[in-house]
Amino acid sequence: MVNYMLYISGELENLTNFQPRGSVDDPDFTYYFKFKCENCGEVTEKETCVSLNGTLPLPKKGTTNLIQKCKFCKREGTVTMIPGRGSPLTNDSSELGKYALLMVFDCRGFEPLDFVPLMVFYGRNKI
Ligand SMILES: [Zn+2]
Structure with missing residues:
Protein backbone atom coordinates (compact mmCIF):
# COMPACT_ATOMS: atom_id res chain seq x y z
CA MET A 1 0.00 0.00 0.00
CA VAL A 2 1.42 3.31 -1.08
CA ASN A 3 -0.07 6.72 -0.55
CA TYR A 4 0.57 9.23 -3.29
CA MET A 5 0.05 12.86 -2.50
CA LEU A 6 -0.95 15.32 -5.17
CA TYR A 7 0.40 18.81 -4.65
CA ILE A 8 -0.37 21.93 -6.62
CA SER A 9 1.52 25.17 -6.98
CA GLY A 10 1.02 28.27 -9.04
CA GLU A 11 1.38 31.99 -9.26
CA LEU A 12 -1.80 33.54 -7.95
CA GLU A 13 -2.34 37.16 -8.85
CA ASN A 14 -4.90 38.84 -6.59
CA LEU A 15 -6.34 35.44 -5.99
CA THR A 16 -6.30 33.10 -3.03
CA ASN A 17 -7.76 29.78 -1.88
CA PHE A 18 -7.17 28.12 -5.23
CA GLN A 19 -8.90 24.73 -5.19
CA PRO A 20 -11.56 22.60 -6.91
CA ARG A 21 -14.94 24.30 -7.17
CA GLY A 22 -16.63 23.04 -3.99
CA SER A 23 -13.60 22.41 -1.80
CA VAL A 24 -10.48 20.25 -1.85
CA ASP A 25 -12.82 17.36 -1.05
CA ASP A 26 -15.39 18.26 -3.72
CA PRO A 27 -17.03 14.88 -4.42
CA ASP A 28 -17.67 15.81 -8.05
CA PHE A 29 -14.16 16.94 -8.81
CA THR A 30 -12.61 14.44 -11.18
CA TYR A 31 -8.91 13.70 -11.30
CA TYR A 32 -7.42 12.34 -14.49
CA PHE A 33 -4.27 10.26 -14.34
CA LYS A 34 -2.24 7.91 -16.42
CA PHE A 35 -1.31 4.82 -14.46
CA LYS A 36 1.67 2.51 -14.61
CA CYS A 37 1.17 -1.14 -13.73
CA GLU A 38 3.44 -2.09 -10.85
CA ASN A 39 3.58 -5.66 -12.06
CA CYS A 40 4.67 -5.31 -15.69
CA GLY A 41 5.35 -1.59 -16.09
CA GLU A 42 2.70 -1.05 -18.75
CA VAL A 43 1.41 2.54 -18.86
CA THR A 44 -2.25 3.19 -19.68
CA GLU A 45 -2.77 4.88 -23.04
CA LYS A 46 -5.53 7.16 -21.89
CA GLU A 47 -6.11 9.00 -18.67
CA THR A 48 -8.42 7.30 -16.21
CA ILE A 67 -10.68 -0.62 -9.98
CA GLN A 68 -8.55 -0.99 -13.04
CA LYS A 69 -7.20 -3.97 -14.89
CA CYS A 70 -3.87 -3.82 -16.68
CA LYS A 71 -4.41 -4.37 -20.41
CA PHE A 72 -1.12 -6.19 -20.71
CA CYS A 73 -0.76 -8.56 -17.73
CA LYS A 74 -4.44 -8.44 -16.64
CA ARG A 75 -3.58 -7.72 -13.04
CA GLU A 76 -6.10 -5.67 -11.15
CA GLY A 77 -5.32 -2.65 -9.05
CA THR A 78 -7.27 -0.13 -7.04
CA VAL A 79 -7.08 3.57 -6.32
CA THR A 80 -8.76 4.85 -3.17
CA MET A 81 -8.96 8.55 -2.47
CA ILE A 82 -8.35 9.73 1.08
CA PRO A 83 -10.20 13.01 1.69
CA GLY A 84 -9.70 15.42 4.56
CA ARG A 85 -5.98 15.95 4.16
CA GLY A 86 -5.81 18.68 1.52
CA SER A 87 -5.98 22.43 1.72
CA PRO A 88 -6.48 25.23 -0.82
CA LEU A 89 -3.46 27.04 -2.25
CA THR A 90 -3.36 30.44 -0.60
CA ASN A 91 -1.89 33.61 -2.00
CA ASP A 92 0.74 33.60 0.75
CA SER A 93 1.87 30.07 -0.08
CA SER A 94 1.96 30.93 -3.75
CA GLU A 95 4.21 33.95 -3.10
CA LEU A 96 6.56 31.78 -1.08
CA GLY A 97 6.65 29.21 -3.87
CA LYS A 98 5.09 26.61 -1.61
CA TYR A 99 2.91 23.73 -2.67
CA ALA A 100 -0.52 22.87 -1.33
CA LEU A 101 -1.54 19.28 -0.77
CA LEU A 102 -4.68 18.63 -2.74
CA MET A 103 -5.56 14.98 -2.35
CA VAL A 104 -4.10 11.70 -1.15
CA PHE A 105 -4.46 8.55 -3.24
CA ASP A 106 -3.96 5.08 -1.85
CA CYS A 107 -2.78 3.14 -4.90
CA ARG A 108 -2.48 -0.62 -4.99
CA GLY A 109 -1.09 -2.24 -8.08
CA PHE A 110 -0.80 0.99 -10.02
CA GLU A 111 1.40 4.02 -9.82
CA PRO A 112 -0.12 7.35 -10.92
CA LEU A 113 2.03 9.11 -13.51
CA ASP A 114 0.62 12.18 -15.18
CA PHE A 115 -2.01 14.27 -13.50
CA VAL A 116 -4.08 16.02 -16.15
CA PRO A 117 -6.01 18.98 -14.73
CA LEU A 118 -9.03 18.77 -17.00
CA MET A 119 -11.43 20.13 -14.41
CA VAL A 120 -11.66 23.81 -13.56
CA PHE A 121 -10.13 25.24 -10.43
CA TYR A 122 -11.55 28.23 -8.66
CA GLY A 123 -10.13 30.90 -6.40
CA ARG A 124 -11.48 33.95 -4.71
CA ASN A 125 -10.29 37.53 -4.87
CA LYS A 126 -7.62 38.44 -2.41
CA ILE A 127 -8.86 41.12 -0.05
ZN1 LIG B 1 0.53 -5.07 -16.01
Missing part, protein backbone atom coordinates in the same frame (compact mmCIF):
# COMPACT_ATOMS: atom_id res chain seq x y z
CA CYS A 49 -10.77 9.40 -14.14
CA VAL A 50 -11.26 9.06 -10.43
CA SER A 51 -13.52 11.08 -8.12
CA LEU A 52 -14.82 10.82 -4.56
CA ASN A 53 -18.32 10.46 -5.94
CA GLY A 54 -17.43 7.36 -7.89
CA THR A 55 -17.24 4.52 -5.39
CA LEU A 56 -17.03 0.84 -6.10
CA PRO A 57 -17.38 -2.03 -3.64
CA LEU A 58 -14.26 -4.07 -2.99
CA PRO A 59 -14.52 -7.88 -3.21
CA LYS A 60 -13.72 -8.37 0.47
CA LYS A 61 -14.85 -5.26 2.30
CA GLY A 62 -14.97 -1.52 1.99
CA THR A 63 -15.10 0.64 -1.09
CA THR A 64 -12.64 2.14 -3.49
CA ASN A 65 -12.78 4.87 -6.13
CA LEU A 66 -11.25 2.98 -9.02
Whole structure:
Protein backbone atom coordinates (compact mmCIF):
# COMPACT_ATOMS: atom_id res chain seq x y z
CA MET A 1 0.00 0.00 0.00
CA VAL A 2 1.42 3.31 -1.08
CA ASN A 3 -0.07 6.72 -0.55
CA TYR A 4 0.57 9.23 -3.29
CA MET A 5 0.05 12.86 -2.50
CA LEU A 6 -0.95 15.32 -5.17
CA TYR A 7 0.40 18.81 -4.65
CA ILE A 8 -0.37 21.93 -6.62
CA SER A 9 1.52 25.17 -6.98
CA GLY A 10 1.02 28.27 -9.04
CA GLU A 11 1.38 31.99 -9.26
CA LEU A 12 -1.80 33.54 -7.95
CA GLU A 13 -2.34 37.16 -8.85
CA ASN A 14 -4.90 38.84 -6.59
CA LEU A 15 -6.34 35.44 -5.99
CA THR A 16 -6.30 33.10 -3.03
CA ASN A 17 -7.76 29.78 -1.88
CA PHE A 18 -7.17 28.12 -5.23
CA GLN A 19 -8.90 24.73 -5.19
CA PRO A 20 -11.56 22.60 -6.91
CA ARG A 21 -14.94 24.30 -7.17
CA GLY A 22 -16.63 23.04 -3.99
CA SER A 23 -13.60 22.41 -1.80
CA VAL A 24 -10.48 20.25 -1.85
CA ASP A 25 -12.82 17.36 -1.05
CA ASP A 26 -15.39 18.26 -3.72
CA PRO A 27 -17.03 14.88 -4.42
CA ASP A 28 -17.67 15.81 -8.05
CA PHE A 29 -14.16 16.94 -8.81
CA THR A 30 -12.61 14.44 -11.18
CA TYR A 31 -8.91 13.70 -11.30
CA TYR A 32 -7.42 12.34 -14.49
CA PHE A 33 -4.27 10.26 -14.34
CA LYS A 34 -2.24 7.91 -16.42
CA PHE A 35 -1.31 4.82 -14.46
CA LYS A 36 1.67 2.51 -14.61
CA CYS A 37 1.17 -1.14 -13.73
CA GLU A 38 3.44 -2.09 -10.85
CA ASN A 39 3.58 -5.66 -12.06
CA CYS A 40 4.67 -5.31 -15.69
CA GLY A 41 5.35 -1.59 -16.09
CA GLU A 42 2.70 -1.05 -18.75
CA VAL A 43 1.41 2.54 -18.86
CA THR A 44 -2.25 3.19 -19.68
CA GLU A 45 -2.77 4.88 -23.04
CA LYS A 46 -5.53 7.16 -21.89
CA GLU A 47 -6.11 9.00 -18.67
CA THR A 48 -8.42 7.30 -16.21
CA CYS A 49 -10.77 9.40 -14.14
CA VAL A 50 -11.26 9.06 -10.43
CA SER A 51 -13.52 11.08 -8.12
CA LEU A 52 -14.82 10.82 -4.56
CA ASN A 53 -18.32 10.46 -5.94
CA GLY A 54 -17.43 7.36 -7.89
CA THR A 55 -17.24 4.52 -5.39
CA LEU A 56 -17.03 0.84 -6.10
CA PRO A 57 -17.38 -2.03 -3.64
CA LEU A 58 -14.26 -4.07 -2.99
CA PRO A 59 -14.52 -7.88 -3.21
CA LYS A 60 -13.72 -8.37 0.47
CA LYS A 61 -14.85 -5.26 2.30
CA GLY A 62 -14.97 -1.52 1.99
CA THR A 63 -15.10 0.64 -1.09
CA THR A 64 -12.64 2.14 -3.49
CA ASN A 65 -12.78 4.87 -6.13
CA LEU A 66 -11.25 2.98 -9.02
CA ILE A 67 -10.68 -0.62 -9.98
CA GLN A 68 -8.55 -0.99 -13.04
CA LYS A 69 -7.20 -3.97 -14.89
CA CYS A 70 -3.87 -3.82 -16.68
CA LYS A 71 -4.41 -4.37 -20.41
CA PHE A 72 -1.12 -6.19 -20.71
CA CYS A 73 -0.76 -8.56 -17.73
CA LYS A 74 -4.44 -8.44 -16.64
CA ARG A 75 -3.58 -7.72 -13.04
CA GLU A 76 -6.10 -5.67 -11.15
CA GLY A 77 -5.32 -2.65 -9.05
CA THR A 78 -7.27 -0.13 -7.04
CA VAL A 79 -7.08 3.57 -6.32
CA THR A 80 -8.76 4.85 -3.17
CA MET A 81 -8.96 8.55 -2.47
CA ILE A 82 -8.35 9.73 1.08
CA PRO A 83 -10.20 13.01 1.69
CA GLY A 84 -9.70 15.42 4.56
CA ARG A 85 -5.98 15.95 4.16
CA GLY A 86 -5.81 18.68 1.52
CA SER A 87 -5.98 22.43 1.72
CA PRO A 88 -6.48 25.23 -0.82
CA LEU A 89 -3.46 27.04 -2.25
CA THR A 90 -3.36 30.44 -0.60
CA ASN A 91 -1.89 33.61 -2.00
CA ASP A 92 0.74 33.60 0.75
CA SER A 93 1.87 30.07 -0.08
CA SER A 94 1.96 30.93 -3.75
CA GLU A 95 4.21 33.95 -3.10
CA LEU A 96 6.56 31.78 -1.08
CA GLY A 97 6.65 29.21 -3.87
CA LYS A 98 5.09 26.61 -1.61
CA TYR A 99 2.91 23.73 -2.67
CA ALA A 100 -0.52 22.87 -1.33
CA LEU A 101 -1.54 19.28 -0.77
CA LEU A 102 -4.68 18.63 -2.74
CA MET A 103 -5.56 14.98 -2.35
CA VAL A 104 -4.10 11.70 -1.15
CA PHE A 105 -4.46 8.55 -3.24
CA ASP A 106 -3.96 5.08 -1.85
CA CYS A 107 -2.78 3.14 -4.90
CA ARG A 108 -2.48 -0.62 -4.99
CA GLY A 109 -1.09 -2.24 -8.08
CA PHE A 110 -0.80 0.99 -10.02
CA GLU A 111 1.40 4.02 -9.82
CA PRO A 112 -0.12 7.35 -10.92
CA LEU A 113 2.03 9.11 -13.51
CA ASP A 114 0.62 12.18 -15.18
CA PHE A 115 -2.01 14.27 -13.50
CA VAL A 116 -4.08 16.02 -16.15
CA PRO A 117 -6.01 18.98 -14.73
CA LEU A 118 -9.03 18.77 -17.00
CA MET A 119 -11.43 20.13 -14.41
CA VAL A 120 -11.66 23.81 -13.56
CA PHE A 121 -10.13 25.24 -10.43
CA TYR A 122 -11.55 28.23 -8.66
CA GLY A 123 -10.13 30.90 -6.40
CA ARG A 124 -11.48 33.95 -4.71
CA ASN A 125 -10.29 37.53 -4.87
CA LYS A 126 -7.62 38.44 -2.41
CA ILE A 127 -8.86 41.12 -0.05
ZN1 LIG B 1 0.53 -5.07 -16.01
